[in-house]
Each structure stands twice: as C-alpha cells, then as structure tokens.
Amino acid sequence: MRSLLVPHAPTSVSLVRHRCVDELRARGMNPVTIDDTALVLSELVGNAVRHGRPLDGGGVEVRWEISGQAVRIEVRDGGRGPLRHEARLPVRGSADAEGGRGLAIVAMLTTSWGSAFDAEEAVVWADVPVVVATAAQRDEERQEA
Numbered sequence: 001m002r003s004l005l006v007p008h009a010p011t012s013v014s015l016v017r018h019r020c021v022d023e024l025r026a027r028g029m030n031p032v033t034i035d036d037t038a039l040v041l042s043e044l045v046g047n048a049v050r051h052g053r054p055l056d057g058g059g060v061e062v063r064w065e066i067s068g069q070a071v072r073i074e075v076r077d078g079g080r081g082p083l084r085h086e087a088r089l090p091v092r093g094s095a096d097a098e099g100g101r102g103l104a105i106v107a108m109l110t111t112s113w114g115s116a117f118d119a120e121e122a123v124v125w126a127d128v129p130v131v132v133a134t135a136a137q138r139d140e141e142r143q144e145a
Contacts (some may be wrong), residue, residue: 008054052077
C-alpha cells in the first residue's frame with residue numbers, strides 16, 4: 001500500500017493525483033480505471049482539505065492499494081472541522097451548482113465507499129473497480145503507441 005503524508009492544503013490534491021496516476025500508468029492500468037481513480041481521489045482529498053482539520057502531526061494521509069479487482073483509496077485527516085457533517089448524498093442537485101455533487105460522483109464510480117469518524121480522526125475510503133481492457137482496446141492502444 002502506497003502512503004503519502006501531504007500538507008493540509010488545496011495544492012495537495014494535484015500532488016496526490018499525479019503520484020497515483022503515474023503509478024497506475026506504470027502498471028499498465030486501463031485508462032478508464034486511471035481516470036475514475038483520479039476523480040475519486042481528487043474528491044476525497046479535496047473534501048479532507050475543505051472540511052477536515054490537519055492530523056496532529058500536520059497534514060493529511062493518503063493511501064492507495066492496487067489489486068486485481070479494485071484500487072482502494074483511503075484519506076485520513078484530523079477529524080471534524082467546523083463545516084464537516086455526516087456525509088449524505090444530495091437529494092437533488094443543480095447542474096449549475098458549484099458544489100454538492102462530489103460524493104454522488106464517488107458513489108457512481110466506486111463499488112463501495114464509506115467513512116469513519118471519532119473524536120480525533122476521520123477516514124474516508126473508496127474502492128474503484130479495475131476495468132480490464134478488451135482485446136479491441138488493447139489493439140487500439142498498441143496502434144496509438
């Protein structure tokens with residue numbers, strides 16, 4: 001399992017996303033899996049920065065593990081910040097709203113996800129399914145290379 005401790009700052013979203021995407025590409029993962037993982041990871045890290053607090057030692061811990069079935073993502077922060085509340089999917093979202101659709105997107109792109117909170121920490125995790133390329137997709141990728 002890869003683990004990174006990053007600053008509790010918006011710039012960490014991009015840093016973590018690039019590291020994870022680079023690893024997935026190096027392992028030859030399907031582009032759909034890479035894109036879905038990058039989107040879910042960005043949402044979870046962004047939420048930790050926006051709604052959580054830094055861990056006691058500072059920062060946010062981000063972990064991912066790649067298996068044959070899924071990419072497991074875990075994001076741990078210092079617990080409930082002033083705006084954090086129980087995660088609920090929006091009842092109705094507006095197409096022009098600036099926020100509020102992130103966890104609905106996470107739910108759509110993952111086989112499962114959840115969260116655990118205590119007095120000192122919050123952990124949000126998600127399993128992004130690994131998409132296996134069809135023979136036609138593999139041939140197309142070879143031709144593009």
